[in-house]
Amino acid sequence: MKILSFDGTFDGLLTLVYESFRLKVFPEMIVSSGDQGVTLFDAPVFIPAEAEKAERVWKRIKERTSREGAYRLYMVFLSEQPDAPELIYQYIRHMVASSHNIETDFAHPVVVDVLNIHRKVMREAHRIQMFTRFQQTAANSYYASFAPIYNVLPVSIAHFRDRFADQEWVVYDLKRNFGFHHLNGEIERISFETLPASVLTGNLDDRFLHPDEKQFRKLWKNYYHSICIENRKNPKLHRQLLPKRFWQYLPEKQVEKG
Amino acid sequence: MISEKVFGKLKILAESAKYDVSCASSGTSRPNMPGGIGSAAAWGICHSFAEDGRCISLLKIMMSNHCIYDCAYCINRRSNDLPRTTFTPEELTGLTIGFYRRNFIEGLFLSSGVIRNRDYTMEQMIRVVKDLRVIHRFNGYVHMKVIPGASSALILEAGQWADRLSVNMEIPSENNLKLLAPEKNFESILKPIHTITDHILQSKEERRKSNHAPRFSPAGQSTQLIIGATNDNDRTILDLAGKLYQKRNLKRVYYSGFIPVNAYDSRLPALASPPLQREHRLYQADWLLRFYGFNVDELVSEKEPDLDLSLDPKTVYALRNPWLYPVDINKADYATLLRVPGIGQKSARMIVAARCHSRLNSAHLKKIGVVMKRARYFITCHEIGPPMSVQDLKPETVRQLILHGPKATEGVQLRLEF
Numbered sequence: 001m002k003i004l005s006f007d008g009t010f011d012g013l014l015t016l017v018y019e020s021f022r023l024k025v026f027p028e029m030i031v032s033s034g035d036q037g038v039t040l041f042d043a044p045v046f047i048p049a050e051a052e053k054a055e056r057v058w059k060r061i062k063e064r065t066s067r068e069g070a071y072r073l074y075m076v077f078l079s080e081q082p083d084a085p086e087l088i089y090q091y092i093r094h095m096v097a098s099s100h101n102i103e104t105d106f107a108h109p110v111v112v113d114v115l116n117i118h119r120k121v122m123r124e125a126h127r128i129q130m131f132t133r134f135q136q137t138a139a140n141s142y143y144a145s146f147a148p149i150y151n152v153l154p155v156s157i158a159h160f161r162d163r164f165a166d167q168e169w170v171v172y173d174l175k176r177n178f179g180f181h182h183l184n185g186e187i188e189r190i191s192f193e194t195l196p197a198s199v200l201t202g203n204l205d206d207r208f209l210h211p212d213e214k215q216f217r218k219l220w221k222n223y224y225h226s227i228c229i230e231n232r233k234n235p236k237l238h239r240q241l242l243p244k245r246f247w248q249y250l251p252e253k254q255v256e257k258g
Numbered sequence: 259m260i261s262e263k264v265f266g267k268l269k270i271l272a273e274s275a276k277y278d279v280s281c282a283s284s285g286t287s288r289p290n291m292p293g294g295i296g297s298a299a300a301w302g303i304c305h306s307f308a309e310d311g312r313c314i315s316l317l318k319i320m321m322s323n324h325c326i327y328d329c330a331y332c333i334n335r336r337s338n339d340l341p342r343t344t345f346t347p348e349e350l351t352g353l354t355i356g357f358y359r360r361n362f363i364e365g366l367f368l369s370s371g372v373i374r375n376r377d378y379t380m381e382q383m384i385r386v387v388k389d390l391r392v393i394h395r396f397n398g399y400v401h402m403k404v405i406p407g408a409s410s411a412l413i414l415e416a417g418q419w420a421d422r423l424s425v426n427m428e429i430p431s432e433n434n435l436k437l438l439a440p441e442k443n444f445e446s447i448l449k450p451i452h453t454i455t456d457h458i459l460q461s462k463e464e465r466r467k468s469n470h471a472p473r474f475s476p477a478g479q480s481t482q483l484i485i486g487a488t489n490d491n492d493r494t495i496l497d498l499a500g501k502l503y504q505k506r507n508l509k510r511v512y513y514s515g516f517i518p519v520n521a522y523d524s525r526l527p528a529l530a531s532p533p534l535q536r537e538h539r540l541y542q543a544d545w546l547l548r549f550y551g552f553n554v555d556e557l558v559s560e561k562e563p564d565l566d567l568s569l570d571p572k573t574v575y576a577l578r579n580p581w582l583y584p585v586d587i588n589k590a591d592y593a594t595l596l597r598v599p600g601i602g603q604k605s606a607r608m609i610v611a612a613r614c615h616s617r618l619n620s621a622h623l624k625k626i627g628v629v630m631k632r633a634r635y636f637i638t639c640h641e642i643g644p645p646m647s648v649q650d651l652k653p654e655t656v657r658q659l660i661l662h663g664p665k666a667t668e669g670v671q672l673r674l675e676f
Contacts, residue, residue: 102615104611104614105615105616106609106611106612106615107617107622108615108616126303129299130303134359134361135360142359142360144361162289163290164295164296164359165294166294212260212356215260216357218265219264219265219268219357220360220362222265223268223272223317224306226268226272226276227273227312228276228310229277229308229310231517231531232312234311237311238308238309238310241307241311241313242306252306
């Protein structure tokens, strides 16, 4: 069984595609080098990432499909699903083998699978735009953190940069332990050594908070409960639209201590 | 520092505003202006969901719940003994900006009871929105209610600051309005709707000539109808909605299942619970009118003026017109596909696109996202299998199959072995 492995980056995967075509080695399995438990089979061959080769593959992809089509593959990669690298590989092979743009070939299983994973990742990215809750700090900057199921922070940042252009802010992925810092249009990737907030709720330590912050959270919670129409309560729909995994980070759903 | 007073006001004025169902924040795309706060996303963003399942996108709030009117269906009617209060413009803008900066909301939905007189109320509301735009340079979304009977000059000004304007019709027919809100009349509600439509069209025309022409209510206008407070049937309601869409260019008509907030008023029906199912079917019919190329007469007729509560209006239409089916998935055009129960706009578009590559079968359709539970009786993809179209099985059988599933009607159903 032919197994190829890569370093877990998108560039690494594209390089793997490049080498596979160059050497005409078509793997039956693709693994990220961080994954365990694959040595049950033959030892995987590791393909180191090379920016130049990745760039060439990416260019070819963009020739063969629309801008959104190419971007879609990147979004599938961000899903971090175990079968995502293989799916992307299969998609590129199908793309290369066809004489026309395969993007709309929804009868092809690989195309539909890519589309469906892409849809899920997009939904999660949109939820980040919906459910991010900033807390104002004593230094007049804003902080938010949460744990998305897919690695969607990198694609959500542009929205926040546009919307909160005049604020200094940090959004942080608690699960992957990295985030972005924004000041005057400049975005920088950061990683905290000691988290200034609770991992459980994303709430900043009290000593960092702006004096008004707790009041605003209370006002919002107050508003949230006032706006609900009791005669129309619908817990099932509520949970469907506002999944429970977000509740811990939302001031309106947090249970007050004491 | 936020005063205790604001807490109390927010509670009272949010509870007064909650019966307005509109929450849309879509329809305007406004990039962030240098030095300004915020942006408006064309697709709209919900920021939370209340326990009743409704989206919270905007800070939906009343400027004041004082009101000179005494409409039977309204919680804020003059004769109700309620705590009454009014926000100052500073309190409202402070709340909006504070919530917006924390990403709690997309913007403001400002409504109000009528204080002193109609024009005075409008002026106060405009002041809030104008302050947001001019002083705070706020680029987020603003939806503003227009007070029926306010002067056109004020409506014109409101439309320059707000993204969307709306006048609530509430009661779908003139005689019922007279009964429940004798101080109002249809004319005074329809007039501002006409004024807004005219200004929107005019502004669109001017912006075609010059990009610098001012925008007027760029996200259009909407209205709300209360369902079940009167004896108006679905045909009356949909007919009115259809006309508002076609002739008045409305973006949305909202339907709000009647909640008996003033149970003591004998002019209103006593309902055990709000007619949520009826409201749901009306929304489905509304979608069919706006996006699926249906007209009102195809959905509700003189003979059957109400929508079927147990089945969606498209399925009902298909069962009433079985001779139009089955539709050949590999040949039918987009408009025809849209009329198949279980096929939405997205799957219809995908089917049309995918056919260029290969023939489609039912397994493909399922993966594309077609709801086969309903669609299977109304399509054919030339697969070998037992006859199961609505033509072979007869509409009544198909109705039972969709409602109760194939299990309940076993024997009729055969399995596909291919």
